[in-house]
Amino acid sequence: MENIITWDVKYSVGIERIDLEHKIFLDLIKNFQKEIFENVSDERLFRLILEIEKYAEFHFISEENFMKLINYPKLEQHINLHFDLLEKLNVAKHSNVNKNDFLNFTVAWFVNHTIQEDKQIYNYCKENNIEINFKLDIVNE
Numbered sequence: 001m002e003n004i005i006t007w008d009v010k011y012s013v014g015i016e017r018i019d020l021e022h023k024i025f026l027d028l029i030k031n032f033q034k035e036i037f038e039n040v041s042d043e044r045l046f047r048l049i050l051e052i053e054k055y056a057e058f059h060f061i062s063e064e065n066f067m068k069l070i071n072y073p074k075l076e077q078h079i080n081l082h083f084d085l086l087e088k089l090n091v092a093k094h095s096n097v098n099k100n101d102f103l104n105f106t107v108a109w110f111v112n113h114t115i116q117e118d119k120q121i122y123n124y125c126k127e128n129n130i131e132i133n134f135k136l137d138i139v140n141e
């Protein structure tokens, strides 16, 4: 089985905490891919999508809190994009969605959103000399 996506420096936003959360998100997606091939039960797939959905929800709140803290000008637009994915994950969880389509969609969303949108948060900080104080002690100790 070929890995659908592997963490790469090109996905790095440059904000430590966000990058770590993105890595965990990718890990959940990879696990989902692995289990699809193992013919697991519908209930198990539901639980895995639920885990991805709830993690995405947490991560988006985390990212949005950071954007609020720095008065990010495109906050509302960014929140709408997050909301859009959460809605799609919720639908996928309750419908008999094709698992591969779900996987491909979620990965494409991640790649596109991270590179196109999340990196702009970092750029905004740099352009406005905002110190990024969103580090993880657990990583640095």
Ligand SMILES: [Fe+2]
Residues within 6 Å of the ligand: 063, 078, 082, 113, 117, 118
């Ligand atoms: Fe985002």
